Amino acid sequence: MSNPTDPRAARSRAAILVAARSLLLDEGPAAITHQRVAQKAGVGRATVYRHWAQPGHLLHDAMTGIEMPFFHEPETPVRPWLRSHLQRLADALTTPQIAGVLLTLMQGALRDPAIAVQRDECYEDISGKLRTALALAVANREIELSADPHDLSTLLVGPILYHTTMQARAVSPQLIEQLIDSLGEWHEDPAPRAARP
Amino acid sequence: MSNPTDPRAARSRAAILVAARSLLLDEGPAAITHQRVAQKAGVGRATVYRHWAQPGHLLHDAMTGIEMPFFHEPETPVRPWLRSHLQRLADALTTPQIAGVLLTLMQGALRDPAIAVQRDECYEDISGKLRTALALAVANREIELSADPHDLSTLLVGPILYHTTMQARAVSPQLIEQLIDSLGEWHEDPAPRAARP
Numbered sequence: 001m002s003n004p005t006d007p008r009a010a011r012s013r014a015a016i017l018v019a020a021r022s023l024l025l026d027e028g029p030a031a032i033t034h035q036r037v038a039q040k041a042g043v044g045r046a047t048v049y050r051h052w053a054q055p056g057h058l059l060h061d062a063m064t065g066i067e068m069p070f071f072h073e074p075e076t077p078v079r080p081w082l083r084s085h086l087q088r089l090a091d092a093l094t095t096p097q098i099a100g101v102l103l104t105l106m107q108g109a110l111r112d113p114a115i116a117v118q119r120d121e122c123y124e125d126i127s128g129k130l131r132t133a134l135a136l137a138v139a140n141r142e143i144e145l146s147a148d149p150h151d152l153s154t155l156l157v158g159p160i161l162y163h164t165t166m167q168a169r170a171v172s173p174q175l176i177e178q179l180i181d182s183l184g185e186w187h188e189d190p191a192p193r194a195a196r197p
Numbered sequence: 198m199s200n201p202t203d204p205r206a207a208r209s210r211a212a213i214l215v216a217a218r219s220l221l222l223d224e225g226p227a228a229i230t231h232q233r234v235a236q237k238a239g240v241g242r243a244t245v246y247r248h249w250a251q252p253g254h255l256l257h258d259a260m261t262g263i264e265m266p267f268f269h270e271p272e273t274p275v276r277p278w279l280r281s282h283l284q285r286l287a288d289a290l291t292t293p294q295i296a297g298v299l300l301t302l303m304q305g306a307l308r309d310p311a312i313a314v315q316r317d318e319c320y321e322d323i324s325g326k327l328r329t330a331l332a333l334a335v336a337n338r339e340i341e342l343s344a345d346p347h348d349l350s351t352l353l354v355g356p357i358l359y360h361t362t363m364q365a366r367a368v369s370p371q372l373i374e375q376l377i378d379s380l381g382e383w384h385e386d387p388a389p390r391a392a393r394p
Contacts, residue, residue, distance in 0.1 A: 028308055029227075030253070056227070096307040103307075106362045107300040110293040111225055116365070123363050151372060154360045161363075162355030163348075165303045166320050168313070175348060182379045 013051050015041045020062035025097040029104045032059045059104070060114050066101055070126050074133035076140045082133060082180055083173075086156060090171035093164040103165065127153040134183065146184040155182060210248050212238045217259035222294040226301045229256045256301070257311050263298055267323050271330035273337050279330060279377055280370075283353060287368035290361040300362065324350040331380065343381040352379060 019041035023031040032055050038045040052058035070089055075081045092098040105122060108115035130152040137143045147155055156179050163171050180186070216238035220228040229252050235242040249255035267286055272278045289295040302319060305312035327349040334340045344352055353376050360368050377383070 028304065100304065100307050103300055103304040107225065107297065107304055109365070110297050110300070110362070119363065120365070123365075127364070147375070148372075151356075151360075151375075154356045154364060154372070157363075158356035158359030159348075159351045160355070162358055163351045165307070166316065166355075166358075167324075167351060168306070168317070168320075175345075175351070178344070178348075 009051075012041070012043050012047050015043060016048055016051060016058070017062055017065060020058050021065055024059070024062050024101065024104070025066070028096075028100050029059055029108070032062065056108075056112055057114075059108065060112070060118065063101060063105065063115070063118060068098070068101065068122060068125075071129040071133075074129060074136050076136055076142075078133050078137035078140065078142055079180065079186060082137075082156075083176060086160065086176050086179065087171070087173070089157065090160045090164060090176070093161060094170055099161075099165050102161065123153065126157060130156060142187060143183065144185045144187075147182070152183070155179065206248075209238070209240050209244050212240060213245055213248060213255070214259055214262060217255055218262055221256070221259050221298065221301070222263070225293075225297050226256055226305070229259065253305075253309055254311075256305065257309070257315065260298065260302065260312070260315060265295070265298065265319060265322075268326040268330075271326060271333050273333055273339075275330050275334035275337065275339055276377065276383060279334075279353075280373060283357065283373050283376065284368070284370070286354065287357045287361060287373070290358060291367055296358075296362050299358065320350065323354060327353060339384060340380065341382045341384075344379070349380070352376065 016037055020032055020037050023036055023040055034045050034048045034055060037058065038048045041048070048058070052061070070092075071085050093102070102122075105115060105119045109119035127150070131149045134143070134145055134147075134149060134152060138145055159175070159179055160171055163169060163175070213234055217229055217234050220233055220237055231242050231245045231252065234255065235245045238245070245255070249258070267289075268282050290299070299319075302312060302316045306316035324347070328346045331340070331342055331344075331346060331349060335342055356372070356376055357368055360366060360372070
């Protein structure tokens with residue numbers, strides 16, 4: 001166990017985390033070994049081992065510091081917000097860095113309860129924002145929602161993640177419109193219409 | 198390099214592959230190290246190293262031998278076939294073994310061209326069967342398809358994979374009906390109707 005009040009230990013811990021995050025983003029989770037991380041951080045293997053006896057815990061802590069560029073706070077009108085944020089998500093998931101971190105979370109969560117907690121937080125963040133967005137759209141009379149609010153990220157993010165990582169293709173604007181359409185009956189631009197004579 | 202005509206080398210190679218597959222299914226890809234595989238196969242580390250100098254290649258070859266229990270040949274009427282096969286897929290993906298192998302394929306394919314080939318074959322197998330099934334449904338006048346035939350696995354398998362591995366929940370029959378409904382306009386049981394007076 002390292003002493004958390006020792007400034008040298010704190011510096012080496014921070015350097016190890018930076019190195020581990022960089023290896024995770026560049027090469028994927030298999031690169032998170034004591035040896036590779038020590039080399040990258042410029043510290044001894046024993047130092048890495050002293051902070052994180054298990055590579056799984058280091059992977060967990062490295063992932064905690066990675067910001068996933070998913071959804072911002074929803075805005076009205078909701079449909080254009082949804083369209084641009086789904087396209088941004090689709091673009092991010094075509095990079096091996098972002099797709100790799102998300103798949104590492106999903107893969108790690110299958111067997112590691114601490115990573116399952118991170119996966120659940122990431123899921124709740126995404127699906128909470130989508131629920132808020134669609135509740136706004138309902139209140140704003142943009143849509144008569146037919147999808148279950150708890151299925152929103154399954155219906156929107158699931159196809160995009162699969163398309164980029166399993167089918168390995170960029171997501172077309174048409175596919176995004178189709179996913180948005182599948183949530184219920186949208187009314188076109190209700191605000192401009194209300195202003196018509 | 199090992200000599201492929203040496204029966205002892207062939208036996209140890211087979212034992213190593215069995216051990217690697219078992220570790221992959223039970224513990225995930227992180228367990229595919231020379232040390233763990235050698236221990237499990239009851240051979241020396243040097244023997245594993247002689248056959249597979251890189252753990253990534255061993256992971257690749259171990260995955261080649263795992264049969265993914267996805268879709269059988271399509272049958273008419275297509276809707277009940279689709280319903281039962283999507284439910285079977287959803288059930289399989291709630292096990293860490295099957296979900297783990299699929300996520301390993303998706304994760305590994307991001308950076309390893311040989312695993313990308315396996316991922317593409319798996320994708321083609323799934324999406325080819327779904328295209329055949331929906332072509333049958335169109336020919337059988339069960340559906341007026343509005344989805345792009347190349348998006349079928351994105352629209353059906355993507356949400357199921359996300360729901361089981363990211364949302365970590367079993368897929369309800371209602372969600373499966375909703376996914377099937379989203380493909381186009383289905384006609385109810387066309388065969389019995391044609392027989393009506």
